[in-house]
Amino acid sequence: IAGITQAPTSQILAAGRRMTLRCTQDMRHNAMYWYRQDLGLGLRLIHYSNTAGTTGKGEVPDGYSVSRANTDDFPLTLASAVPSQTSVYFCASSDTAGGTDTQYFGPGTRLTVL
Amino acid sequence: GQNIDQPTEMTATEGAIVQINCTYQTSGFNGLFWYQQHAGEAPTFLSYNVLDGLEEKGRFSSFLSRSKGYSYLLLKELQMKDSASYLCAVRDSNYQLIWGAGTKLIIKP
Numbered sequence: 001i002a003g004i005t006q007a008p009t010s011q012i013l014a015a016g017r018r019m020t021l022r023c024t025q026d027m028r029h030n031a032m033y034w035y036r037q038d039l040g041l042g043l044r045l046i047h048y049s050n051t052a053g054t055t056g057k058g059e060v061p062d063g064y065s066v067s068r069a070n071t072d073d074f075p076l077t078l079a080s081a082v083p084s085q086t087s088v089y090f091c092a093s094s095d096t097a098g099g100t101d102t103q104y105f106g107p108g109t110r111l112t113v114l
Numbered sequence: 115g116q117n118i119d120q121p122t123e124m125t126a127t128e129g130a131i132v133q134i135n136c137t138y139q140t141s142g143f144n145g146l147f148w149y150q151q152h153a154g155e156a157p158t159f160l161s162y163n164v165l166d167g168l169e170e171k172g173r174f175s176s177f178l179s180r181s182k183g184y185s186y187l188l189l190k191e192l193q194m195k196d197s198a199s200y201l202c203a204v205r206d207s208n209y210q211l212i213w214g215a216g217t218k219l220i221i222k223p
Contacts, residue, residue, distance in 0.1 A: 042118065042201070042213030043157070058210070090156060096209075100145065100164075103211065105156035 003027065004106035006091050012112045013081050021076040021109050023091030031094045032074040033103060034058075034066060036087040043090065049074055050096065081113045116140045118214035120202050125220045126192055134187045134200050134217045142207025148176050148187045149201040151216065157201055161187070189219075197221045 004025045013019050025032065030051045035043040045058030049068040063085060065077045074093075078085055088110050092103040117139045126132040138146070145164040149157035163169055163178035163185060175188040187200055199216040206212055 040215060042215045043203075043211075044213070045210060048210070100162045101205075101209075102147070102159050102162060104159065107156050 004091055004093055004104060006089075006106040006109050008109060009107070010110040010112075012114065013078075015082055015113055016080050019078045019081055019111070021078075021089055021091075021111070023074045023076070023106055024072050025074075025091075025093045025106075026072065027093060027095070027104070028071060029093035029095045029104075030071065031096045031101075032068065033092040033094075034064070034074070034076045035090045035092065036060065037090060037108075038087050046076065046089075081111075083113045085111065086113045087111060116206060116212045118202055118204060118212055120200075120214040120217045122215070123218045123220065125222060126189075128192055128194060128221055128223050130192050131188065131190050132192060132219065134189070134202075134219065136185045136187070136202035136214060138183050138185070138202070138204045138212075138214075140204045140206045140212055143180060144205040144207070144209060146176075146178055146185050147203045147205070147211065148174075148185075149203065151199045151201055153198070160200075192221050194221050194223070 007022045033048045034046040047066040049055045052071045090108045091106040094103045119137045148160040151157040161176040168177045173190045178185045201216045202214040203211045
C-alpha cells in the first residue's frame with residue numbers, strides 16, 4: 001500500500017441499508033478526515049480524527065458515524081442510507097506534528113443511494 | 115458565515131498564462147491551500163501560503179494577501195494536462211479546512 005486506499009470504488013445501495021466505507025493509510029499520519037463532494041459545492045467535512053482513539057464532528061455529520069481504533073484505519077458508516085447521501089466520498093490524512101499539515105486524499109468512493 | 119469564492123469556470127489557450135482568483139471570509143486564518151482535481155480523481159496538493167506574497171513552484175505560483183482576504187493561482191505555459199478543477203481551501207481558527215466549490219479550467223489548443 002502506498003498512501004491512502006479506499007474501498008469500495010463505487011457502490012449502489014438501497015435506501016435504508018447499512019454501509020461502511022473503508023479507508024486505510026500507510027503514512028503514519030495522526031489525523032484523518034472524511035469529506036463528501038457534491039456537484040457545485042466545495043468539499044464538506046463529515047467527521048475527523050486528530051489521533052487514534054478520538055473523533056470529532058465536521059460540518060455535515062448527521063447520518064454518519066466513524067471510529068478510529070488505530071492509526072491506519074478510519075471507517076465511515078452510514079447506519080441507514082438515504083438518497084441525499086448519494087455523493088463522492090473522500091478520505092484524507094495529514095501529519096499535524098509540524099510543517100504545513102497538508103491533507104492527502106484517497107481515490108474516493110462513489111456512492112449512489114436509491 | 116464562512117465563505118470561499120472562486121469563478122466556476124475559466125477557459126484558456128495552450129501555452130498561455132491563466133490566473134485563478136480566490137477570495138475568502140473565514141473565522142480566523144491559518145493558511146491557504148490550492149489543490150488540483152482532474153475529473154473523476156482525488157484532489158492533489160499544489161501549494162500552501164500562510165504569509166503574504168508569492169510562492170513559486172515551477173509553472174505554478176500562488177499569491178496571498180491576508181489583509182484583502184485574497185489569493186490567486188497562476189499557471190504559466192499551459193498544457194492540455196492542466197485541464198482540471200482547481201480548489202481553494204482556507205484553514206480556519208478551528209484548524210479545519212473550508213473549501214471553495216472549485217474552478218473548472220478548460221484548456222483549448
